[in-house]
Amino acid sequence: MTSKPTLAVVGATGAVGSAMLQMLTHHADVWGEIRLFDSPGAAGSKAAVRGEECEVLALGEGSEESFDGVDLALFLVPEAVAARWAPIAVAKGAVVVDTSTAFRGDPDVPLVVPEVNPHAARVRPRGIVASPGCTTLALIAAVGALHAEFGVAELVVTAQQAASGAGAGQAGVDALRAQLGLVAGDGELGTQPGDVRRAVGEDAGPFPGPLALNVLPWSGTAGEDGASSEEERVRDETRRVLGLPGLRIAVTCLRVPVVTGHSVSVHARFEHPVTVGRAHEVLATSPGVVLYDDPAAGDFPTPADVVGTDPAWVGRVRRSMDDERALDFFVCADNLRKGAALNALQIAESVVTDL
Amino acid sequence: MTSKPTLAVVGATGAVGSAMLQMLTHHADVWGEIRLFDSPGAAGSKAAVRGEECEVLALGEGSEESFDGVDLALFLVPEAVAARWAPIAVAKGAVVVDTSTAFRGDPDVPLVVPEVNPHAARVRPRGIVASPGCTTLALIAAVGALHAEFGVAELVVTAQQAASGAGAGQAGVDALRAQLGLVAGDGELGTQPGDVRRAVGEDAGPFPGPLALNVLPWSGTAGEDGASSEEERVRDETRRVLGLPGLRIAVTCLRVPVVTGHSVSVHARFEHPVTVGRAHEVLATSPGVVLYDDPAAGDFPTPADVVGTDPAWVGRVRRSMDDERALDFFVCADNLRKGAALNALQIAESVVTDL
Numbered sequence: 042m043t044s045k046p047t048l049a050v051v052g053a054t055g056a057v058g059s060a061m062l063q064m065l066t067h068h069a070d071v072w073g074e075i076r077l078f079d080s081p082g083a084a085g086s087k088a089a090v091r092g093e094e095c096e097v098l099a100l101g102e103g104s105e106e107s108f109d110g111v112d113l114a115l116f117l118v119p120e121a122v123a124a125r126w127a128p129i130a131v132a133k134g135a136v137v138v139d140t141s142t143a144f145r146g147d148p149d150v151p152l153v154v155p156e157v158n159p160h161a162a163r164v165r166p167r168g169i170v171a172s173p174g175c176t177t178l179a180l181i182a183a184v185g186a187l188h189a190e191f192g193v194a195e196l197v198v199t200a201q202q203a204a205s206g207a208g209a210g211q212a213g214v215d216a217l218r219a220q221l222g223l224v225a226g227d228g229e230l231g232t233q234p235g236d237v238r239r240a241v242g243e244d245a246g247p248f249p250g251p252l253a254l255n256v257l258p259w260s261g262t263a264g265e266d267g268a269s270s271e272e273e274r275v276r277d278e279t280r281r282v283l284g285l286p287g288l289r290i291a292v293t294c295l296r297v298p299v300v301t302g303h304s305v306s307v308h309a310r311f312e313h314p315v316t317v318g319r320a321h322e323v324l325a326t327s328p329g330v331v332l333y334d335d336p337a338a339g340d341f342p343t344p345a346d347v348v349g350t351d352p353a354w355v356g357r358v359r360r361s362m363d364d365e366r367a368l369d370f371f372v373c374a375d376n377l378r379k380g381a382a383l384n385a386l387q388i389a390e391s392v393v394t395d396l
Numbered sequence: 397m398t399s400k401p402t403l404a405v406v407g408a409t410g411a412v413g414s415a416m417l418q419m420l421t422h423h424a425d426v427w428g429e430i431r432l433f434d435s436p437g438a439a440g441s442k443a444a445v446r447g448e449e450c451e452v453l454a455l456g457e458g459s460e461e462s463f464d465g466v467d468l469a470l471f472l473v474p475e476a477v478a479a480r481w482a483p484i485a486v487a488k489g490a491v492v493v494d495t496s497t498a499f500r501g502d503p504d505v506p507l508v509v510p511e512v513n514p515h516a517a518r519v520r521p522r523g524i525v526a527s528p529g530c531t532t533l534a535l536i537a538a539v540g541a542l543h544a545e546f547g548v549a550e551l552v553v554t555a556q557q558a559a560s561g562a563g564a565g566q567a568g569v570d571a572l573r574a575q576l577g578l579v580a581g582d583g584e585l586g587t588q589p590g591d592v593r594r595a596v597g598e599d600a601g602p603f604p605g606p607l608a609l610n611v612l613p614w615s616g617t618a619g620e621d622g623a624s625s626e627e628e629r630v631r632d633e634t635r636r637v638l639g640l641p642g643l644r645i646a647v648t649c650l651r652v653p654v655v656t657g658h659s660v661s662v663h664a665r666f667e668h669p670v671t672v673g674r675a676h677e678v679l680a681t682s683p684g685v686v687l688y689d690d691p692a693a694g695d696f697p698t699p700a701d702v703v704g705t706d707p708a709w710v711g712r713v714r715r716s717m718d719d720e721r722a723l724d725f726f727v728c729a730d731n732l733r734k735g736a737a738l739n740a741l742q743i744a745e746s747v748v749t750d751l
Contacts, residue, residue, distance in 0.1 A: 199554040199661040201611050201650070218583060225580030228573060231655025237700035255700040256556050256652055256659050258712050258726040263692040267672065267714030291716040291724050293661040295556070297611055298653050300586025304611050306554040306648040308663075317622065337618040345592035345610040357613050359622030361646040369646050371613040 045073030046393050047110050049135065051126065052117035053077035053088050053097055056205060056214075057140065061117060061382040062090040068386065071393060076111065078104075080122075100126060108133035112396055113389050116140060117382065119209065131168035136396065138388045140381050144171045145278060152281045154178065155387040156329040157185035162392055170388050175380030176200045176271065176294060177278040179303040180372050182353045182379075186327035187320060187368065188283055192312030194366070196290040199306045200275065202260055203299040203344060206376045208247025214300055216246020220253035221298070230254060248296060257296040269294055302344025303376045310367040317358055320368055324355050329379070334358050342373040350375060351383055400428030401748050402465050404490065406481065407472035408432035408443050408452055411560060411569075412495065415737040416472060417445040423741065426748060431466065433459075435477075455481060463488035467751055468744050471495060472737065474564065486523035491751070493743045495736050499526045500633060507636045509533065510742040511684040512540035517747055525743050530735030531555045531626065531649060532633040534658045535727050537708045537734075541682035542675060542723070543638055547667035549721070551645040554661045555630065557615055558654040558699060561731045563602025569655055571601020575608035576653070585609060603651060612651040624649055657699025658731045665722040672713055675723055679710050684734070689713050697728040705730060706738055 050065075052058045058079070065075065070091065077088055077097045084099030098107050100122070108114065114130040116123045116139040123141040130137050144150040150169045151161040162170050173181065180198060187193065207213035220241045224230050230237055231254045241251035249259050261270035268276075271294040280288045325332040333342050334356040342354030353374040361367035374380055405420075407413045413434070420430065425446065432443055432452045439454030453462050455477070463469065469485040471478045471494040478496040485492050499505040505524045506516040517525050528536065535553060542548065562568035575596050579585050585592055586609045596606035604614050616625035623631075626649040635643045680687045688697050689711040697709030708729040716722035729735055 197552040197646075197663045199648075201556075201652075218580075221576065221580040225573075225576040231657075231700060232703060234704045235701050236703075249694055250698055251700060254654055255698050256654060257698055258659070258661070258696050259691050267691070267712065269691070289719060291552075291663045291719070291722065293554075293663075293712070293724055293726065295659075295661065295726075297556075299609055299611060302586075304613070304650075306613070306650065306661075308552045308646050308648075336614050336622070336624070339604050341613050343605055343610050343612055345586060345606060346590050348587060348591075349589045357622065357648070364644060364646070367646065369648055371648065371650075 046112035046396055047074045048072045049076045049111040049114040051078040051114055054079045054083045057117045057377050057381040060377045062088055064386050066091050105129050111135040113393055115385050115389055127169055136392055137169045138385045139169055140172045140385050144169050153388050154181050154282050155391055156182045157282050159391055162388055172385045173278040174274050175206050175376035176275050176303055178380045178384050179353055179374040180305045180307055181282055182329040183355045183372050186323050190323045191315050193309055194312050195310040197308040199293045201295050201297040201304045203301050203303055203376055205301040212247045217252050217298055224253045252298050260294045260296050299344045301377055302348040302373055304344050304373045306371055308369050314365045315368050317360055320358050330355055344373050347373045348375050351378055401467035401751055402429040403427045404431045404466040404469040406433040406469055409434045409438045412472045412732050412736040415732045417443055419741050421446050460484050466490040468748055470740050470744055482524055491747055492524045493740045494524055495527045495740050499524050508743050509536050509637050510746055511537045512637050514746055517743055527740045528633040529629050530561050530731035531630050531658055533735045533739050534708055534729040535660045535662055536637055537684040538710045538727050541678050545678045546670050548664055549667050550665040552663040554648045556650050556652040556659045558656050558658055558731055560656040567602045572607050579608045607653050615649045615651050654699045656732055657703040657728055659699050659728040661726055663724050669720045670723050672715055675713050685710055699728050702728045703730050706733055
């Protein structure tokens with residue numbers, strides 16, 4: 042390819058789309074034309090990228106031709122929209138990088154995290170590369186680095202998911218803020234059974250109960266055998282990205298009253314004995330990971346501190362209390378950035394050099 | 397003993413003390429005189445128990461004789477106060493039930509959860525019975541019941557601790573409410589690195605960082621090998637109560653913006669194969685446990701729903717995704733009730749029948 046490639050951003054006006062346009066503005070500019078797409082309701086509005094206002098094009102009947110000449114299309118839209126439009130973009134000649142759940146389980150679509158399995162993006166029978174979900178992306182760079190060193194044998198993870206990962210667009214964040222407004226002024230709430238539920242009322246937004254002053258042990262829809270769809274995804278995506286289809290992994294996904302920033306408590310058992318010293322060395326030198334680990338001095342990552350940043354932050358690294366082959370640690374990452382927009386853009390930037 | 401025993405409540409005006417006085421009012425009345433004690437600052441105030449206002453006696457120089465004739469003393473005070481005054485109460489002839497950390501590791505002090513190891517309370521060389529900490533108490537009734545059925549081999553737990561478990565008295569709750577007041581009205585907070593930390597300011601109360609809109613992966617003080625003191629306690633207490641000194645257990649304690657109600661994500665591996673059906677039967681018939689487990693219908697426990705109730709609520713019970721000997725589940729309990737006052741009172745009620 043001699044001229045710079047043309048990029049399409051599909052879903053440019055949502056929360057992930059906004060993060061993507063920011064990143065496109067600040068990353069090295071490898072793109073020629075950038076076309077923005079969104080649902081017909083957002084079409085005609087403008088969005089800023091690389092310092093310029095761009096018109097948002099409609100994704101709808103007759104807009105197939107808008108993909109003419111697109112070399113790479115970033116899909117930041119829900120599953121149903123991606124399932125319909127990604128093949129159209131491919132038919133028009135684009136490579137698609139999709140952040141939805143539509144293709145993550147398709148054996149003909151590689152599931153890629155550039156820090157862990159970058160080469161997988163080169164084999165894409167359907168012309169599509171999938172990006173994992175936000176919880177997998179929070180933990181996978183750290184787990185992948187430790188796996189390369191020690192060989193992971195088993196994972197037990199509990200994820201604390203932020204509000205912005207729930208619902209369409211801003212629905213989760215809006216619901217959390219509305220609930221906080223209802224409960225913040227009351228000096229008694231949270232002390233009697235169900236009082237927060239009554240204060241929040243029937244409409245808890247995209248959550249299965251009140252999120253303010255609470256922890257909800259459920260996100261997504263019902264999967265198999267009592268797991269939630271979110272838990273199944275973290276399991277399946279982690280196995281695929283690590284290339285360990287039989288990896289033993291137990292996942293619990295909780296929703297917590299945090300705006301943006303997923304955090305994950307990880308218990309990892311390895312094939313080989315581990316030391317915290319060597320784990321620190323590995324994590325401190327791994328791309329996409331920042332080690333921040335001196336808890337006695339107050340140095341540990343928290344979601345509110347790392348929101349808006351690119352890497353996965355790792356702290357609380359310790360030999361698991363009774364097992365010389367196991368480590369416990371805590372990871373935080375921005376679910377809209379590394380957890381969605383950033384990983385997709387990293388894939389796109391790696392793919393485009395091969396186009 | 398022919399007349400009803402005399403009870404002392406030491407630390408009657410704190411959060412746990414208030415819960416205790418409520419329970420004494422509503423439980424079957426096995427007590428004769430009830431004497432209330434607290435620090436000299438609270439002395440002279442009055443508190444209601446069994447429908448009567450009682451004067452609060454000072455715990456200070458010269459008040460040793462106030463324990464004359466006390467048969468059982470409930471200690472609901474910090475470690476240093478318990479360490480000094482519990483032996484005095486014992487010397488005056490009382491059996492002490494202590495909720496602090498002062499005696500939990502003492503081999504001559506039994507550590508008791510009446511649903512799990514009731515008989516241990518009968519052997520008390522120092523005249524003291526210890527009650528575990530709030531996080532252990534949230535999970536131990538369910539784990540103990542499953543252990544009796546399947547034989548527990550390994551535990552990996554991540555606890556989400558509520559604000560009321562931190563600091564002295566109401567300090568944790570007051571700090572969380574103050575922080576919520578500072579962040580609730582701002583529609584942008586939680587979206588930029590450290591913005592919540594700046595809004596909350598330097599004084600985060602008893603927490604090692606801002607708790608509103610956040611998750612803090614640290615509670616207590618620094619223990620050994622990177623663990624927090626809270627994590628070490630959950631490990632040690634769980635082993636003692638189950639009578640399994642070599643139990644493999646990994647613990648992570650997080651603090652979350654919940655007023656009261658600890659929740660715990662538990663991964664448990666057993667000696668014998670498990671089924672969810674049998675686990676449900678065991679949990680549904682175990683004292684101190686309520687099974688609430690139909691997540692697709694919205695039935696799972698949350699801290700805000702179970703606060704103010706006595707039992708440990710269990711939901712999300714499922715065979716761990718890849719292990720026929722393992723279960724994952726989620727437990728919630730009120731850290732001021734079962735997690736402190738209730739367990740101590742249950743011990744006292746069991747001890748008093750032997751006096």
